[in-house]
Amino acid sequence: xxxxxxxxxxxxxxxxxxxxxxxxxxxxxxxxxxxxxxxxxxxxxxxxxxxxxxxxxxxxxxxxxxxxxxxxxxxxxxxxxxxxxxxxxxxxxxxxxxxxxxxxxxxxxxxxxxxxxxxxxxxxxxxxxxxxxxxxxxxxxxxxxxxxxxxxxxxxxxxxxxxxxxxxxxxxxxxxxxxxxxxxxxxxxxxxxxxxxxxxxxxxxxxxxxxxxxxxxxxxxxxxxxxxxxxxxxxxxxxxxxxxxxxxxxxxxxxxxxxxxxxxxxxxxxxxxxxxxxxxxxxxxxxxxxxxxxxxxxxxxxxxxxxxxxxxxxxxxxxxxxxxxxxxxxxxxxxxxxxxxxxxxxxxxxxxxxxxxxxxxxxxxxxxxxxxxxxxxxxxxxxxxxxxxxxxxxxxxxxxxxxxxxxxxxxxxxxxxxxxxxxxxxxxxxxxxxxxxxxxxxxxxxxxxxxxxxxxxxxxxxxxxxxxxxxxxxxxxxxxxxxxxxxxxxxxxxxxxxxxxx
Numbered sequence: 001x002x003x004x005x006x007x008x009x010x011x012x013x014x015x016x017x018x019x020x021x022x023x024x025x026x027x028x029x030x031x032x033x034x035x036x037x038x039x040x041x042x043x044x045x046x047x048x049x050x051x052x053x054x055x056x057x058x059x060x061x062x063x064x065x066x067x068x069x070x071x072x073x074x075x076x077x078x079x080x081x082x083x084x085x086x087x088x089x090x091x092x093x094x095x096x097x098x099x100x101x102x103x104x105x106x107x108x109x110x111x112x113x114x115x116x117x118x119x120x121x122x123x124x125x126x127x128x129x130x131x132x133x134x135x136x137x138x139x140x141x142x143x144x145x146x147x148x149x150x151x152x153x154x155x156x157x158x159x160x161x162x163x164x165x166x167x168x169x170x171x172x173x174x175x176x177x178x179x180x181x182x183x184x185x186x187x188x189x190x191x192x193x194x195x196x197x198x199x200x201x202x203x204x205x206x207x208x209x210x211x212x213x214x215x216x217x218x219x220x221x222x223x224x225x226x227x228x229x230x231x232x233x234x235x236x237x238x239x240x241x242x243x244x245x246x247x248x249x250x251x252x253x254x255x256x257x258x259x260x261x262x263x264x265x266x267x268x269x270x271x272x273x274x275x276x277x278x279x280x281x282x283x284x285x286x287x288x289x290x291x292x293x294x295x296x297x298x299x300x301x302x303x304x305x306x307x308x309x310x311x312x313x314x315x316x317x318x319x320x321x322x323x324x325x326x327x328x329x330x331x332x333x334x335x336x337x338x339x340x341x342x343x344x345x346x347x348x349x350x351x352x353x354x355x356x357x358x359x360x361x362x363x364x365x366x367x368x369x370x371x372x373x374x375x376x377x378x379x380x381x382x383x384x385x386x387x388x389x390x391x392x393x394x395x396x397x398x399x400x401x402x403x404x405x406x407x408x409x410x411x412x413x414x415x416x417x418x419x420x421x422x423x424x425x426x427x428x429x430x431x432x433x434x435x436x437x438x439x440x441x442x443x444x445x446x447x448x449x450x451x452x453x454x455x456x457x458x459x460x461x462x463x464x465x466x467x468x469x470x471x472x473x474x475x476x477x478x479x480x481x482x483x484x485x486x487x488x489x490x491x492x493x494x495x496x497x498x499x500x501x502x
Contacts, residue, residue, distance in 0.1 A: 053234065056295050057179040060233075063292040065172035068243065072286050073262035073276065078403045079347070083419060084447045084490065086393050089481035144214040146207065148334040149312040151193055154185070156215050163223045166248050168290075171226060171241060178230050186211075187234045198310040201237075201301045205252075206341060208232070222248040233294040237301060238272055240294075242287040250277040251289060255300040260344040260403040266293065277343070281402045303345045305353035311335055315358045318412050322389035327366045331409040332356035339407040347440055347448065348498050350407050350424045359409050360432060371433060376454050379434055380474060380483045387426045387476040391417045420448040422476035427500060439464075439471055440498035443490050449475040451497070452483065462486040466497055 141152040161177040164170045190211065194204045205228070212219070212227050225241060225248040232239040238253035251274040262276045262284055276287060316333040319326065335356045367386065371379035394416035396404045406414060406421040408428045417425075423440055427450050430438045437453040441464065451464050451471035461484010462473045473486045481487075 053184070053296075054179055057175065060292065060294055061172045061175045061179075064175055064241075064290050065168050066291070068168055068288040069291040070286050070288050071264040071266070073264050073284055075262045076257060076259050078259050078344070079442065079445070080420065080447065081445045083395050084443070084477075084487065086477050086479050087487050087489070088479045089485060142214065144210060146197065146210055147311050147338050148314050149197070149310075151197070153193065153211060153214060154189060158182070160216055160219075160227075163220075163226060166222055166243055166246065171248070174223070174226055175230060178227070183230070183234060186231060190231065190235065196310065198307060200303070200305055200307070200309075202303055202342065203309055203338065204235075205232070205301065206338065225250050233297045236297055236299045238274075238293065238297045238299065240266075240274055240289045242274075242276060242289045244284055244287050249287065251275065251287070252277055253300050254345070255302045256304075256345050256349060258343050258345055262287075275343070303342070304349055305339075308354045308356060309335065309338070311338070313356075313358055316413070320390040320412075322386050325386075327386070327390065328362075329366060329412050330358050330362035331412050332358040333413070336407075336409045336413050339410055342407070344403045344405050347405070347420060347424065347442070348500065350405060350420075351427045351440060351498075351500050353407055353428075355408060355428065355432065359412070363429060364433065367429070367433060376434065376436065376456070377459055377483060380430070380436075380452055380454075383426060383429050383433070384474055384476060384481070384483065387422050387429070388479050388481075391422065393418060393477070419477040423448040423450050426450055426474065426476040431500065431502065435502075437469075437471075437502060438474075438500055439466060440500065441473065442496045442498060443493045444496065446493060447477070447487075447490060449473060449477065449486075460484060462491070464495075464497065466499070 140155055142155050144151045144153050158181055160181065161174065163174045190204065190208055193207060193211075197203065197207070199207060208228050208231050209224065212224050216223070216227075229239045229241045229250060232252075240251040242249040242251040253272045253274055258275045260281070261278060263273050264287070266272045266274055272293070274289075276284065278284065311332070311334045314333040314335075315330050316336075318329050318331060320329055321327070335358075339353075367383065370382040370386075374382070391411065392415060395418050396402065399416055406417060406424065408425040411417045411421045411425045414421075427438045427440060430436050430450070430452060439451050441449045441451050443449070450473075451466070452474050453466075453469055453471045457470060459470075459472060461482075463484065464471045464473070472484045474483050475481055475485065475487060478485060478487050
């Protein structure tokens, strides 16, 4: 019986094997056909997408060729016009009784925006904070240094035409020339590098500028401006090319207030506000620009820094001294240099920005001994003492000749700071080291301080009632003052509260 069974298997096995081969061949053929069909579909969709954007660009180039409109510029008054100089606290000076201050809460700075699919997908960037340095030795790539970080970008195997002038016809011709090049590859590359570097919108803007300089060395700033605005528009951002005298200037629509630059409103009362990015800070009364916006551009540039970019670390030591106590604070120079390119935006964005790991670990090591196992009151006074005495005071006008606010790591790296820089740094130290609720206190046109909420309702001093909660004044520019002490000359000044996320 067994012999018969094995004989049957031997006879049938070749047939079974051939059947198996036929099935596998059929599956492989089916898979190849489906894959080819999908690739064909994807290519057709890409062609349709490219054709759609080509038509938009060609239509927009016609408007660029027409006479540009003249827009009168305004300048947003800086929040602090007449800064209050540092005042030295004198404990033996009679102080008025602590009073409850009437306050006005500043709403969270938001501007209506129409999100695109790219914006929705970019939110996933925040989830992965691990460093990813995109280095490649591929023969078709070239290395670009982005704030100390090597980034591989594709080589150029085509010729980008020159911008022959800054008149309407020349700019329109240059725009049309870019549409005949693989600009969809440019946008895809920018998206990929942005994701790899974990950049926010402003970081992406700098990335586009740096990419142009690397791919097309020796080109002038006017060509760079036209290229950057072209790419921003393809990526869905509201941006325009401006012209003043012999210079093309980027005009960007931001999602927040920008204080050290001129602006104009395009369209009706609900139109878009475009800010003039003028690094020379020259006073301009007007600027010329195309009378049409790019059709598919709907996004506003978001300047918030809620996740840390994946830059190569560059730990730099800054020795500080507050009275008799010395501190060795480290900060990330690469990150700090990127932050230094920011225009002046809302105070809230500085205070809520994410610090580098280098800076955060350093302040924890240096300042923890003064707050560990201490009461909230003792800890706050220790941090106040550090910020009050560790930095020399100079106003922005004295340092730069224009408004220039610091992120916390810039304050550490700088030789000087003023009231807003100190308040922003102190608020971040309170949030990260103590986990306490803190708000910025803006004395209209004069000063910026902070107010902190304590667990103990009996903690005394000058305080503000914010949504039924008691916040005590803590002023890093009131030299030597402990918590709950407000500058006497500011007690009756109108003030606004800027709430910060915990």
